[in-house]
Amino acid sequence: MRFHFWNSFLCIGEKIRETKVVFYLKIRRSSSGxxxxxxxxxDSIGKGCYRLADKRAKHIRTVLRCQVxxxxxxxxxxxxxxxxxxxxxxxxxxxxECLxxxxxxxxxxxxxxxxxxxRPQTLKKVLTISATMGVHRxxxxxxxxxxxxxxxxxxxxxxxxxxxxxxxxSQGKHTRLPEVYIHDRFKPFFQDTLPKLNRGEMDLSCRLLPDPDVSVNLKDIHNSTNNRLLIAIGPEGGWVPFEIELMESLGFRRFSLGRWVLRVETAVAGVLSQIELVRMMK
Known part of the structure; x- marks a missing residue:
């Protein structure tokens, strides 16, 4: 009886060790960007097969350590x-080969x-964070x-x-590439270009303006049933009063991201995180 119990215990222990190894591999394979x-x-070479010969291949070999x-x-x-x-x-x-x-x-x-x-170095971070967190445009x-x-x-x-x-x-596990547009004039964008974007879809969106000088929270002005959100993130020094007034006249509503003064890339991540939290709580 003791022998059978000990054998069973050893079998269970072996399964636990195997489970730990599998779990460790999964964590290791998802630990990088x-x-x-x-x-x-x-990359396609036909019949559902793709050839990779750049940093993706290096990542698969050296980080994921994959084999055939x-x-x-x-x-x-x-x-x-x-x-x-x-x-x-x-x-x-x-x-x-895609299965x-x-x-x-x-x-x-x-x-x-x-x-x-x-500035360019911050721009790179904003691009990556926005794509990671599913920004559309x-x-x-x-x-x-x-x-x-x-x-x-x-x-x-x-x-x-x-x-x-x-x-x-790649980090956020999305495939849809955000659309990117550059506008070198402020007023023409907001007064002329914005109303025409996406055939007026943005006119139906909830327009939000993060501002450290107000106390209104996002949950107080953003209804989780809104299917489209348009958010304006200012420069490091903040928007000037004229710019804020113009955006408010176009329906942008100010809210606070917290009591801190944030860098641009941090503000982007912060507002997208708050939006996701509101969505999850509905």
């Missing part, structure tokens, strides 16, 4: 996501950001406290800013 390997049509036959999470840029299997791996390239792919539904609210154009605008030189940054070229968006998609 590339939680979803983003693939594009340019292992499975990874992948997403087609602006398309479905699912599971792929490693078919070939060497020092030069990796070939994967299951399906589109993920968009969970409301759809969030669009208007952001006073920040980004409009970078001129404001009184934005330096003219910012609009000459190479980061504003599509081929230069897209990698930061894809990095965010």
């Amino acid at each position: 590339m939680n979803l390997v983003i693939i594009t049509e340019a 036959g292992d499975k990874i999470e992948v997403g087609v840029l602006n398309g479905p996501q699912g599971i792929a299997q490693i078919e070939k791996i060497d020092d030069n390239e990796i070939v994967i 299951t792919l399906k589109l993920k539904p968009i969970v409301p609210p759809v969030v669009d950001l208007i952001c006073a154009l920040p 980004l409009d970078f605008v001129r404001s009184n406290r934005v330096e003219k030189s910012f609009f000459h940054s190479p980061v504003l070229q599509k081929e230069n800013y897209t990698p930061f968006l894809i990095e965010g998609l």
Whole structure:
């Protein structure tokens, strides 16, 4: 009787050890920034297979430490996501075959950001954070406290800013690339361009303006049933009174993110987190 009990105990212990190993591997494989390997049509070699020969391949080899036959999470840029299997791996390239792919539904609210154009290094962070947290559209605008030189940054070229968006998609496990637009004049954007965006869809959105000088909370002005939100994030020095007055005349409502004065990228993450909290509490 004791012998059988001891054997059973050893079997249970072995299963626990196996479970711990599997759990450890899963955590290790999701601990870096590339939680979803983003693939594009340019990577396709036909029949559901894709060839990777850049930093994605290096990540799969050195961070995930995958071998032939292992499975990874992948997403087609602006398309479905699912599971792929490693078919070939060497020092030069990796070939994967997609096994299951399906589109993920968009969970409301759809969030669009208007952001006073920040300095280039901050811009990179805003792009990545916005893509990570599912922002639909980004409009970078001129404001009184934005330096003219910012609009000459190479980061504003599509081929230069897209990698930061894809990095965010990979981190947040999304595939939809946010739309990015640059506007070098403040009033024309708000008075002329904004009403025409998305065929008037933004006219139906809840318009929000984070402001450290007010005490109103987001939950007091944002109804969780709003399916679209438009948020205006100011520059490091804040919007000037004229800019705030113009936005308020167009339906933007001020609210507080807290008692702190935040950097632009922190404000972006903070407001998106608060919106998600309101959504989860409805």
